[in-house]
Amino acid sequence: MDRLPAPIDPVPDPWPLHGLVLRTPRLELRPDDDASVRELVTMLHAAGVHPASDMPFSVPWTDADPRYLGRGVAQYFWSERARTGPESWALHLVVRSAGRVIGLQSLTADRFGLLRGVHTGSYLGLRYQGAGFGTEMRAAVLAFAFDHLGATTARSDHVEGNTASAAVSRRLGYRADGTSLSAARGRREVQHRLLLTPGEFLRPAWELVVRGYTAELAGFLGADPPRGG
Numbered sequence: 121m122d123r124l125p126a127p128i129d130p131v132p133d134p135w136p137l138h139g140l141v142l143r144t145p146r147l148e149l150r151p152d153d154d155a156s157v158r159e160l161v162t163m164l165h166a167a168g169v170h171p172a173s174d175m176p177f178s179v180p181w182t183d184a185d186p187r188y189l190g191r192g193v194a195q196y197f198w199s200e201r202a203r204t205g206p207e208s209w210a211l212h213l214v215v216r217s218a219g220r221v222i223g224l225q226s227l228t229a230d231r232f233g234l235l236r237g238v239h240t241g242s243y244l245g246l247r248y249q250g251a252g253f254g255t256e257m258r259a260a261v262l263a264f265a266f267d268h269l270g271a272t273t274a275r276s277d278h279v280e281g282n283t284a285s286a287a288v289s290r291r292l293g294y295r296a297d298g299t300s301l302s303a304a305r306g307r308r309e310v311q312h313r314l315l316l317t318p319g320e321f322l323r324p325a326w327e328l329v330v331r332g333y334t335a336e337l338a339g340f341l342g343a344d345p346p347r348g349g
Contacts, residue, residue: 139332233342
């Protein structure tokens with residue numbers, strides 16, 4: 121007669137990302153869930169993230185039919201959650217200011233336990249741009265990556281002409297790391313790659329507050345254990 125496996129006590133947290141919170145002086149960043157994705161979609165429809173004449177992304181996802189944009193955004197986040205694990209992960213952190221969703225800050229990595237490199241990407245609602253939020257939210261995930269996860273490199277990129285993204289990178293200490301080509305909207309675009317190390321990171325004057333970075337989450341990401349853990 122087949123025997124059932126012994127019960128597990130305590131039961132492992134099936135999704136250790138859910139309790140993570142990053143806080144800066146003005147912002148709160150939490151991993152996406154279905155409720156926050158709905159808020160993000162509402163923000164995208166109400167505010168937009170770039171003028172229709174521009175395309176700051178190498179993949180032109182904002183060109184989707186507005187009737188189906190929300191569905192596509194939700195499906196993207198579901199697929200990203202499904203693929204996340206120690207070999208390849210994506211932290212998509214919904215950004216709030218004064219309780220209101222204003223954008224998204226992503227932190228991704230492949231084989232982080234070995235390579236120790238992360239990549240950042242982000243967007244902000246148009247009405248929230250120009251107030252320094254982009255710098256603050258990227259500084260938050262860089263501090264988290266370098267000081268908690270144990271990252272040794274962070275990369276970013278931007279399409280030529282995206283002066284806002286380039287300015288954020290410049291303020292935080294990135295250096296040029298070559299170029300590549302993309303073809304958003306069927307046009308040839310130069311993509312600028314940027315690189316940052318912990319020693320080059322131009323840190324903000326404030327200290328990042330981190331809650332919910334547990335041993336289970338560290339193991340899930342292949343990252344350093346929590347301090348003191």
